[in-house]
Amino acid sequence: MKLPPGFEASDPKLVCRLRKSLYGLKQxxxxxxxxxxxxxxxxxxxxxxxxxxxxxxxxxxxxxxxxxxxxxxxxxxxxxxxxxxxxxxxxxxxxxxxxxTLKYFLGIEVARSASVLFLCQRKYTLDIISKAGLLGAKPVSVPIKQNHKLGLASGPIFSNPAAYWGLVGRLIYLAVTRPDLAYSVHVLSQSMQEPHDKHWEAALRVVRYLKGTPDQGILLRADTDLTLQGWCDSDWAACPITRRSLTGWLIFLGHSPISWKTKKQTTVSRSSAEAEYRSMVAVTCELK
Missing domain, CATH: 3.30.310 (TATA-Binding Protein)
Structure with a gap:
C-alpha cells in the first residue's frame, strides 16, 4: 500500500488505516x-x-x-x-x-454478414419511445419543422425540466448511430437551462419521428475502397440570438459514414460565403 498522492510523511514506511470510505470504489x-x-x-x-x-x-x-x-x-x-x-x-x-461474436454493446446492436456490418440502437430507440409514452403516437416524416424559431421561443416554462433533460440526454446518445438526428439534437440541447413548452413539444416530435424509423442505423461495407470523402454545408446567421452561423458535415470512408456533426460556428460570419468557408475549414480539419 502506498501513501496517497500529495501526502507527505517523515517515515516513508507509514501507511494509512482506513476507518471510513470517503469515495467508495472510485479509485x-x-x-x-x-x-x-x-x-x-x-x-x-x-x-x-x-x-x-x-x-x-x-x-x-x-x-x-x-x-x-x-x-x-x-x-x-x-x-x-x-x-x-x-x-x-x-x-x-x-x-x-x-x-x-459481438452482438450487443452499450445499447448498440450489431448485425453482420460477410459483406456488411450494421449498427443500430433499435431497443434503445423503443425504450425512448416507451418512456415518452408515444408508442401509440402517429409518426412524422421529419424530426424538426423547417423555419422553426426555437431559439426565440417564449411562453410558459416547461413544468418538468428534468424530463426534458433526460429525453435530450437519451437523444444525444442515440445520435451515435443516427446522423439524421444531429441537427435536431443540436437545437434541443441549447435549451437545457430553461426549456419552454415549445421545446418539449419539439423534443416529442423527434420521438414521433423515431416511431417511424426505429431500425435506422449505420451500414459499414466490407467491399468499399478506403478513400475519405467529406460533405459540408452552412446556414448563415442561423442563431437568432448571437447571429452565428451553423456548420454541418458528414464524412464517408468509401460508402460508409464514419463522422458527422452539427455545430454553431465560434465567430460571426459577415457573409454567407464566409460561413461556407468556415464550414469547409471545419470538415477539412476533421478529414485531417
Whole structure:
C-alpha cells in the first residue's frame, strides 16, 4: 500500500488505516485500467491519442484493435490465429470470459454478414419511445419543422425540466448511430437551462419521428475502397440570438459514414460565403 498522492510523511514506511470510505470504489476503475494498459502495452499495443480507450497492434500484416469500456473489451482483427493467441494471453493475465461474436454493446446492436456490418440502437430507440409514452403516437416524416424559431421561443416554462433533460440526454446518445438526428439534437440541447413548452413539444416530435424509423442505423461495407470523402454545408446567421452561423458535415470512408456533426460556428460570419468557408475549414480539419 502506498501513501496517497500529495501526502507527505517523515517515515516513508507509514501507511494509512482506513476507518471510513470517503469515495467508495472510485479509485478501483483507475487502478484496473492502469493494470490493463500495462498488460496491453506489454503485448505490443499502442494507445490512441484521440481515444484513450482504443488500443491497436500492428505487426507485419496482422492488425488487432481493442476497445475498452471498464471491464468489457471489443477485440477485432484480420487474423484468426493472432486473435486466438491474444485472447490466450489475456486469459493468462486476467480471469476473462469470451462472449463470442459481438452482438450487443452499450445499447448498440450489431448485425453482420460477410459483406456488411450494421449498427443500430433499435431497443434503445423503443425504450425512448416507451418512456415518452408515444408508442401509440402517429409518426412524422421529419424530426424538426423547417423555419422553426426555437431559439426565440417564449411562453410558459416547461413544468418538468428534468424530463426534458433526460429525453435530450437519451437523444444525444442515440445520435451515435443516427446522423439524421444531429441537427435536431443540436437545437434541443441549447435549451437545457430553461426549456419552454415549445421545446418539449419539439423534443416529442423527434420521438414521433423515431416511431417511424426505429431500425435506422449505420451500414459499414466490407467491399468499399478506403478513400475519405467529406460533405459540408452552412446556414448563415442561423442563431437568432448571437447571429452565428451553423456548420454541418458528414464524412464517408468509401460508402460508409464514419463522422458527422452539427455545430454553431465560434465567430460571426459577415457573409454567407464566409460561413461556407468556415464550414469547409471545419470538415477539412476533421478529414485531417
Amino acid at each position: 478501483t476503475p483507475r487502478c484496473w485500467f492502469a493494470k490493463l494498459v500495462t498488460a496491453l502495452k506489454g503485448y505490443g499495443f499502442l494507445q490512441s491519442y484521440s481515444d484513450y480507450s482504443l488500443f491497436t497492434f500492428t505487426r507485419g500484416g496482422i492488425q488487432i484493435n481493442v476497445l475498452v469500456y471498464v471491464d468489457d473489451l471489443i477485440i477485432s482483427g484480420n487474423d484468426s490465429a493472432a486473435l486466438k493467441t491474444f485472447k490466450a494471453y489475456l486469459s493468462d493475465c486476467f480471469h476473462m470470459k469470451d462472449l463470442g
